[in-house]
Amino acid sequence: MKSLKGNFQKAHIVIIGSGIIGKFNALELSELGCQITIIDPGQLQNSSNAALGLLMGNIYQKRRGRSWDLRKQSLELWPKWITFLQKFNNGLNIEKPLIQLTTNEEKFKKLEKFIYETNDKNLGILEKDSIFIKNVNKAFETKNIKGIISFKDGRINATSLLKTLDKYLKYKKINFLEDEIIKIRKSNSHWISTTRNNEEIQSDMIIVCNSLKSIDLIDKIYHHIKLKPVLGQAIKVDINGAEVDLLSLPKQFNINGKNIIPISKNKLIIGSTDEYGTEPEENTFEKLTNFLDKQPTWLMKGKISKKWYGIRSRPEGEPSPIMKKIEDGLIVCTGFYKNGILLAPACSKWVANEIKNYLY
Ligand SMILES: Cc1cc2nc3c(=O)[nH]c(=O)nc-3n(C[C@H](O)[C@H](O)[C@H](O)COP(=O)(O)OP(=O)(O)OC[C@H]3O[C@@H](n4cnc5c(N)ncnc54)[C@H](O)[C@@H]3O)c2cc1C
Numbered sequence: 228m229k230s231l232k233g234n235f236q237k238a239h240i241v242i243i244g245s246g247i248i249g250k251f252n253a254l255e256l257s258e259l260g261c262q263i264t265i266i267d268p269g270q271l272q273n274s275s276n277a278a279l280g281l282l283m284g285n286i287y288q289k290r291r292g293r294s295w296d297l298r299k300q301s302l303e304l305w306p307k308w309i310t311f312l313q314k315f316n317n318g319l320n321i322e323k324p325l326i327q328l329t330t331n332e333e334k335f336k337k338l339e340k341f342i343y344e345t346n347d348k349n350l351g352i353l354e355k356d357s358i359f360i361k362n363v364n365k366a367f368e369t370k371n372i373k374g375i376i377s378f379k380d381g382r383i384n385a386t387s388l389l390k391t392l393d394k395y396l397k398y399k400k401i402n403f404l405e406d407e408i409i410k411i412r413k414s415n416s417h418w419i420s421t422t423r424n425n426e427e428i429q430s431d432m433i434i435v436c437n438s439l440k441s442i443d444l445i446d447k448i449y450h451h452i453k454l455k456p457v458l459g460q461a462i463k464v465d466i467n468g469a470e471v472d473l474l475s476l477p478k479q480f481n482i483n484g485k486n487i488i489p490i491s492k493n494k495l496i497i498g499s500t501d502e503y504g505t506e507p508e509e510n511t512f513e514k515l516t517n518f519l520d521k522q523p524t525w526l527m528k529g530k531i532s533k534k535w536y537g538i539r540s541r542p543e544g545e546p547s548p549i550m551k552k553i554e555d556g557l558i559v560c561t562g563f564y565k566n567g568i569l570l571a572p573a574c575s576k577w578v579a580n581e582i583k584n585y586l587y
Pocket of ligand 1: 239248268270279436437441538557
């Protein structure tokens, strides 16, 4: 590694997995001048493509510790990255604000306490006669919805983000290999990644970003890493003919734990479930629409026009995500059970700092 000391530009880094975490690491490191190869056999099947793209940072109620630090850092970094990525897609944006609603009085009291204690000008309690509350009550035929608003949180369209990152990576001529890595090993001062097709790729460093499968590549017992699959489903519902105008609702909101994104006058996205396993359960519509004591008829009559899922990895015995340098030249970024889209900028910044420390 001596030859690379002080010379970021010469470092060749292999990134295993091209979900949001792999792609964002590639963006950050490529901007720093590193030579990157990304390897993934089937990038469209991953959980990043299933994500709703909500950025729940400032609304997070535990305002200390590692999770809060990562969220806070990501929220600061996102606007800069959006401006940068707009060169490749000028439609890419963060839709704000984010609204959290509940019909449960006790839960609302907690939210209220959080807002008073936090005293953050980017957060507020929604008044009963606010346009958001009025329109949600009208559409959902309820009277008792209450909630808070976060002006700093919002949503990035995940599909559009991933496509924009692909455009950037193509523009930068980043090597992309469509193959599966079945083994990694160290050989003298280099790392070797072996593909399913028996190709051997030599690099100075490896960043393991392949979610659940990362434990197939590293010594999970020696490094004490345990991951379990958590499947999340989402649906697009068409409410053709209903008298409600979904565009009168907030752009993204959450009622009693379900995320709702109206995408046109008569279409909305609802997500997501937490299912421990790798096979989607069947009663998705019921599970995702069961967020009020009584659902409005237009929703119950709605038809699923699209249904999808993604499998995330949840660390066992340690908090999510797992970001560790586990050997010289080997970094693991996995276990992004929730919030992988939100946390990608903070994660890649951490990786870049680790690499700088290693190379300098
Ligand atoms: C329905 C749903 C809604 C969600 N909504 C949100 C949201 O609103 N906001 C938010 O922040 N997060 C959300 N998430 C969570 C978010 O999607 C994840 O945290 C994030 O996508 C994890 O990204 P990743 O890159 O770690 O994993 P993945 O996207 O799963 O990528 C891992 C990649 O590794 C590749 N791979 C696997 N094995 C190998 C191998 N041996 N060699 C090479 N490549 C390999 C796979 O093909 C895959 O492309 C949601 C998730 C789901 C399922």
